[in-house]
Amino acid sequence: MAHGADLGMLGRYQLRARLARGGMAELFLADLRGPDGFEKTVVIKRMLPPLATQETYRQMFAQEARLMATFGHGHVVSALDYGVEQGSPYLVLEYVDGADLERVLDEHPSLPPPLVRHMGLCLLRALEHVHGLRDARGEPLGIVHRDISPANVLLGRTGDVKLADFGIAKGLRSPSRTAPGSTRGRLRYMAPEQVLGGPLDGRADLFSLAVLLYESLLGQGPYPAKTDAQLLLAVRDSRMAPPDELRRVAGAALADVLLRALRPHPAERYATAGEMARALSAVDGAAEGEQPWRVAEVVARTLATRPPQVEEPRPPGERSPFSAVLLEVREDEP
Structure with missing residues (x-):
């Protein structure tokens, strides 16, 4: 898989490309790496830092994570991890190529x-x-x-x-x-x-x-x-x-x-x-x-016909063309 430039670490995850940014969160393509050549590609949904200080938004984000943690089905995208880094919560999701x-x-x-x-x-x-x-x-x-x-x-x-x-x-x-x-x-x-x-x-x-x-x-x-x-x-x-x-x-x-x-x-x-x-x-x-x-x-x-692209500037609210991750970053208000 082709990756963009490294964007640093988020917890245990190496960020590879920002896929989309919306009013509440941003999406990243990332890798989880371990010993002996272990590597797993994931998607990370991270709350925007300015909103992470607002309790209403944090509770919305946490509610999504708690709900997804209860799922275990082959036709539902899986939540793999949840954490907080520098005050911003993030949700780690299954990456599916498509x-x-x-x-x-x-x-x-x-x-x-x-x-x-x-x-x-x-x-x-x-x-x-x-x-x-x-x-x-x-x-x-x-x-x-x-x-x-x-x-x-x-x-x-x-x-x-x-x-x-x-x-x-x-x-x-x-x-x-x-x-x-x-x-x-x-x-x-x-x-x-x-x-x-x-x-x-x-x-x-x-x-x-x-x-x-x-x-x-x-x-x-x-x-x-x-x-x-x-x-x-x-x-x-x-x-x-x-x-x-x-x-x-x-x-x-x-x-x-x-x-x-x-x-x-x-x-x-x-x-x-x-x-x-x-x-x-x-x-x-x-x-x-x-x-x-x-x-x-x-x-x-x-x-x-339309290969996925990464890090292409888009107007606010426009859906990411890298749609394989499927987790749309919304601009809804609570």
Whole structure:
């Protein structure tokens, strides 16, 4: 792997390149080195020093680290370490070589239904794990990701499909950092109840995933809106395009799974990620065993067209082109 110039040490980690900087944190590509030639590439998300002195931001950052420490699933990006250096906390994350789905869709606006089905199953297994986590007393943690979107889905060169970025995830006993009636996440992937600022559970994540899969199939989302204001009202009121084109492209069985997950009222959707995964599994998956190779192929084509770059200056808020790390540095306010 080609590295940028050394940027010094952060705890045990040799910083190699700064990948992105946002309003709250910055991302680095780094190495953990040990004796006898041991070396592991990781990604480090470090809170910006000016914010590290503010308790609200520190608690947000620590909450993300604590949530990610509870995960242990092959379709969820892993947290490897957490520390504080010179007063700034940092989170060490799994590095996966590939491209995020947003970048893939920029190059390949619509993907084949068998590949979309496969991605959906991988992400549903990830959500089933996250939604089902319990504490030491057996009580549900009630984690909701709240930001299922293409930028937070990583496709690896070797065929991996992983969910990442739990920076705005919420658990039942997590202190809220969002004002009542306000929302966090990307508007066009939100469930109606999220736009309305109401209480959320895992069914909101299933709605967001269905929007993502719909977009991956058709090259556009389900809302025929041309402005942000129109989109806000369309999401709030569940005003979606007729399903004819979705049925034509995806087939009736796959379309029916997505349309149920896209129903406006949570009670009308699948109750759990596991239930939706079983419904999706029942859809005829042509050459299911080949789909990890298909993931690898589309990633290779994407990176051949737009190879990742490091340390390229970008305007504030613009996503890093080095999207393989998948942990977007946000400019959200708490």
